[in-house]
Amino acid sequence: MTAATADVLTKIKRFLAAGPTEGLRRFLREVHYADLAEVLPELNLAQRIKIIRMCEPSKAAAILYQLDRSEVKELLEGLGEWRAAAILREMSTDDAADLLGEMPQEERERFLSLMGAAEAEDVQELLEYGPDTAGGIMTTEFVSVREDVTAQEAIEILRATAPDAETVYYVYVVDKENRLVGVVSLRELILSAPATRVADIMRTEVIRVDVNTDQEEVARIVAKYDFLAVPVVDARNRLLGIVTVDDILDVVEEEATEDILRLANIEYEGRYFESGVVKRATKRLPWLVALMFGELLAGHVIANFSATLSAITALAFFMTVMAGGPGNLATQTLAVVVRGLATGEVNSRAVLGVILGEVRVAVIVGLVSGLVLAGIAYAWQGQTVLGFIVGLSLALSMIVAAIIGSLVPLVINRFGFDPALASGPFITTLMDVCSMLIYFGLATFILHRYLI
Amino acid sequence: MTAATADVLTKIKRFLAAGPTEGLRRFLREVHYADLAEVLPELNLAQRIKIIRMCEPSKAAAILYQLDRSEVKELLEGLGEWRAAAILREMSTDDAADLLGEMPQEERERFLSLMGAAEAEDVQELLEYGPDTAGGIMTTEFVSVREDVTAQEAIEILRATAPDAETVYYVYVVDKENRLVGVVSLRELILSAPATRVADIMRTEVIRVDVNTDQEEVARIVAKYDFLAVPVVDARNRLLGIVTVDDILDVVEEEATEDILRLANIEYEGRYFESGVVKRATKRLPWLVALMFGELLAGHVIANFSATLSAITALAFFMTVMAGGPGNLATQTLAVVVRGLATGEVNSRAVLGVILGEVRVAVIVGLVSGLVLAGIAYAWQGQTVLGFIVGLSLALSMIVAAIIGSLVPLVINRFGFDPALASGPFITTLMDVCSMLIYFGLATFILHRYLI
Numbered sequence: 001m002t003a004a005t006a007d008v009l010t011k012i013k014r015f016l017a018a019g020p021t022e023g024l025r026r027f028l029r030e031v032h033y034a035d036l037a038e039v040l041p042e043l044n045l046a047q048r049i050k051i052i053r054m055c056e057p058s059k060a061a062a063i064l065y066q067l068d069r070s071e072v073k074e075l076l077e078g079l080g081e082w083r084a085a086a087i088l089r090e091m092s093t094d095d096a097a098d099l100l101g102e103m104p105q106e107e108r109e110r111f112l113s114l115m116g117a118a119e120a121e122d123v124q125e126l127l128e129y130g131p132d133t134a135g136g137i138m139t140t141e142f143v144s145v146r147e148d149v150t151a152q153e154a155i156e157i158l159r160a161t162a163p164d165a166e167t168v169y170y171v172y173v174v175d176k177e178n179r180l181v182g183v184v185s186l187r188e189l190i191l192s193a194p195a196t197r198v199a200d201i202m203r204t205e206v207i208r209v210d211v212n213t214d215q216e217e218v219a220r221i222v223a224k225y226d227f228l229a230v231p232v233v234d235a236r237n238r239l240l241g242i243v244t245v246d247d248i249l250d251v252v253e254e255e256a257t258e259d260i261l262r263l264a265n266i267e268y269e270g271r272y273f274e275s276g277v278v279k280r281a282t283k284r285l286p287w288l289v290a291l292m293f294g295e296l297l298a299g300h301v302i303a304n305f306s307a308t309l310s311a312i313t314a315l316a317f318f319m320t321v322m323a324g325g326p327g328n329l330a331t332q333t334l335a336v337v338v339r340g341l342a343t344g345e346v347n348s349r350a351v352l353g354v355i356l357g358e359v360r361v362a363v364i365v366g367l368v369s370g371l372v373l374a375g376i377a378y379a380w381q382g383q384t385v386l387g388f389i390v391g392l393s394l395a396l397s398m399i400v401a402a403i404i405g406s407l408v409p410l411v412i413n414r415f416g417f418d419p420a421l422a423s424g425p426f427i428t429t430l431m432d433v434c435s436m437l438i439y440f441g442l443a444t445f446i447l448h449r450y451l452i
Numbered sequence: 453m454t455a456a457t458a459d460v461l462t463k464i465k466r467f468l469a470a471g472p473t474e475g476l477r478r479f480l481r482e483v484h485y486a487d488l489a490e491v492l493p494e495l496n497l498a499q500r501i502k503i504i505r506m507c508e509p510s511k512a513a514a515i516l517y518q519l520d521r522s523e524v525k526e527l528l529e530g531l532g533e534w535r536a537a538a539i540l541r542e543m544s545t546d547d548a549a550d551l552l553g554e555m556p557q558e559e560r561e562r563f564l565s566l567m568g569a570a571e572a573e574d575v576q577e578l579l580e581y582g583p584d585t586a587g588g589i590m591t592t593e594f595v596s597v598r599e600d601v602t603a604q605e606a607i608e609i610l611r612a613t614a615p616d617a618e619t620v621y622y623v624y625v626v627d628k629e630n631r632l633v634g635v636v637s638l639r640e641l642i643l644s645a646p647a648t649r650v651a652d653i654m655r656t657e658v659i660r661v662d663v664n665t666d667q668e669e670v671a672r673i674v675a676k677y678d679f680l681a682v683p684v685v686d687a688r689n690r691l692l693g694i695v696t697v698d699d700i701l702d703v704v705e706e707e708a709t710e711d712i713l714r715l716a717n718i719e720y721e722g723r724y725f726e727s728g729v730v731k732r733a734t735k736r737l738p739w740l741v742a743l744m745f746g747e748l749l750a751g752h753v754i755a756n757f758s759a760t761l762s763a764i765t766a767l768a769f770f771m772t773v774m775a776g777g778p779g780n781l782a783t784q785t786l787a788v789v790v791r792g793l794a795t796g797e798v799n800s801r802a803v804l805g806v807i808l809g810e811v812r813v814a815v816i817v818g819l820v821s822g823l824v825l826a827g828i829a830y831a832w833q834g835q836t837v838l839g840f841i842v843g844l845s846l847a848l849s850m851i852v853a854a855i856i857g858s859l860v861p862l863v864i865n866r867f868g869f870d871p872a873l874a875s876g877p878f879i880t881t882l883m884d885v886c887s888m889l890i891y892f893g894l895a896t897f898i899l900h901r902y903l904i
Binding site: 004030031032034038155158159169186187190191205207222223224225226228245246248249250252253256257259260261263264265266268271272273274277278280281284285288289291292294295296298299300302303306309310313314316317318319320321323324325327328329331332334335336338339340343345346354357360361364365368369372373376424425428429432436 | 456482483484486490607610611621638639642643657659674675676677678680697698700701702704705708709711712713715716717718720723724725726729730732733736737740741743744746747748750751752754755758761762765766768769770771772773775776777779780781783784786787788790791792795797798806809812813816817820821824825828876877880881884888
């Protein structure tokens with residue numbers, strides 16, 4: 001909470017303690033809804049309901065959308081049906097669909113019935129689209145005009161519809177079948193002579209997205225073209241809605257969260273810390289156990305080489321380095337490749353070049369750290385051959401780590417899946433098996449060839 | 453590259469092969485600069501220069517800003533001073549500062565001297581601010597008016613300055629000392645009666661940021677309030693510039709990249725794959741070697757328990773599971789906590805609650821996987837005591853992993869540093885030491901107490 005927001009909280013508490021409500025009502029009108037949404041959880045339920053009641057329905061709607069879903073339900077129920085209905089009607093259709101989409105069927109229908117029939121129908125329609133598609137994040141509140149209106153008329157239409165539209169900065173131009181034929185910005189409208197026909201100033205090369213486009217792709221388009229909004233059309237090019245840049249910011253945040261959690265081998269929808277301990281554990285357990293079997297495979301490799309381990313017991317002291325070092329390098333390679341794919345930096349390059357580049361990095365890193373480790377092993381245990389074994393296997397394992405760390409996410413990406421699914425834990429477990437094979441394999445080879 | 457962009461490339465190649473330039477020139481006018489920036493690297497230098505020459509300077513500037521920095525230099529030099537100057541003058545000041553800021557001193561000054569004196573001064577000023585602050589990402593091209601103008605006059609001012617301003621959707625209101633006193637949106641201006649004074653319709657509670665505010669904080673504010681732009685002021689509230697939402701999208705992307713790389717223990721500025729292999733290796737090497745010493749500490753623990761290891765050699769087969777499993781759990785915990793801190797989900801909760809929650813998750817996960825591993829150990833090696841040792845130490849280590857994985861980033865965050873600095877490799881290395889201590893410690897205790 002910033003100092004400014006903390007200040008809002010202090011003032012609201014003072015107003016609530018003081019009693020008379022006129023001052024509070026005035027104060028609430030001045031404060032931004034995002035600040036109110038941030039301080040509300042600090043108050044008790046009765047106080048929260050009181051605050052929401054005092055706000056205009058449109059502001060109350062904006063506040064509600066920012067709250068945790070569990071709180072929204074409590075509040076809507078505490079407010080009573082009439083007030084809840086007024087607030088839901090004022091909510092933009094995409095926000096309402098988002099909110100109701102996360103509720104159980106029964107509650108959703110009860111709240112839908114509270115909304116006006118027209119709004120409920122719009123929201124119902126939005127609920128049909130996948131939540132991670134353009135349809136799932138678009139709003140139906142935009143301004144569209146027909147080609148034959150003038151700039152002046154377009155501005156008039158804008159004036160009339162502005163209070164309901166989510167952005168007035170683009171006016172979309174449609175033909176009589178509601179097919180998208182052009183776009184004109186508010187900026188262009190006010191810069192044009194009033195009598196100019198919209199058809200003469202509109203841009204006809206409109207970048208649009210299909211209603212089923214993945215939200216990540218929509219975000220890339222908005223970011224690439226620096227748009228404030230992008231129009232959404234169906235297969236027949238009919239204009240269905242728009243996705244605004246504020247929703248895109250949310251998508252970018254959400255996708256980064258998804259990538260970071262996937263890299264740590266967690267699949268999670270929604271807010272992690274909001275859910276119960278058992279749900280969190282059951283989400284994470286299957287992969288942790290699966291990876292344990294992977295590590296057991298590495299243990300199996302060691303068991304197969306137990307004769308070598310008995311002959312040179314000091315090999316055991318270096319097992320953690322031998323597993324850890326290449327594992328860390330593989331984790332790094334995975335991170336740069338996955339992020340490079342997400343930002344598009346890697347897509348534009350030849351896949352082989354990416355892998356070879358990382359392998360060359362690993363050769364340098366492997367040689368240096370291999371030499372350092374060989375020196376330490378010799379100094380610590382006083383065995384030249386041990387130094388040679390640990391140094392060389394570390395260097396070799398690191399090169400393998402670079403190949404695995406880059407190849408696996410690139411292959412996953414090539415098959416159309418999220419490369420972040422090649423999580424760090426998965427890659428390091430795979431590396432542990434490889435490292436143990438290289439380490440004990442090399443040790444056994446040298447043992448048999450030169451020592452026995 | 454999308455199908456649409458690939459199509460642009462095909463057409464450009466056809467135009468270039470055909471010879472006459474009028475068609476190409478017309479085509480370039482229609483294509484979005486972001487698409488041109490994407491196809492340009494596919495052409496040779498002579499063709500690239502030809503394309504840039506044919507674009508209007510403002511479009512050429514937008515294209516150049518999107519290209520890799522090394523390409524920009526080549527192009528600006530190939531274009532000749534006069535044309536380069538024209539393009540740099542058309543670039544928005546924040547983009548120009550960004551571009552020139554990454555060049556060596558000497559080149560920067562040469563290009564600055566090519567720009568007009570006024571523009572060069574603006575850019576020079578922007579270069580003084582830290583690149584990761586509000587000052588470093590703001591533009592000086594915005595529209596501001598004095599309080600006493602009317603809505604009609606404000607629109608006129610907007611019309612006059614629009615071609616230069618980066619966003620015309622907010623008009624900032626300043627007093628005669630250039631101090632920010634209000635803001636009015638273009639939407640409000642066109643919705644008001646023409647004779648209304650701006651002072652009467654402006655909002656005076658303007659959310660603003662200080663010029664030295666960290667860009668991550670600026671991004672949070674823009675995202676929180678759903679702004680299209682936020683004004684930047686100095687310590688005396690004088691309006692210096694604005695940060696627009698398209699730059700915020702870049703910041704959010706950049707910060708997510710920073711977090712993902714930091715979580716893999718890589719500190720990297722700029723585009724990773726653009727830099728040479730040696731630079732990449734030297735950036736990554738120090739930490740990899742440092743972590744190797746951490747792993748050696750774990751090896752040292754094992755060496756100290758070598759008597760136990762000789763007594764129960766099968767302990768070696770489970771070392772990778774014992775290091776890997778808790779390491780994976782710690783990585784997961786780290787990821788959810790770091791991401792929770794970045795999105796603000798964790799900030800609003802009590803730190804102790806976060807840690808305890810994760811520990812309870814670890815108790816469930818640890819008990820289940822400990823039991824599974826105990827069963828496997830018994831079945832594989834036929835020793836009850838071994839099953840008991842591996843099962844119990846896995847469960848204990850996982851609980852420790854949850855504490856370390858959540859406590860370390862929270863402490864780092866408390867001291868004002870980026871919690872992502874508690875990288876996965878660092879946490880897993882620390883866990884390796886702890887796991888080996890628990891594993892061999894428990895084994896030795898049981899060995900002495902019950903077996904000998």
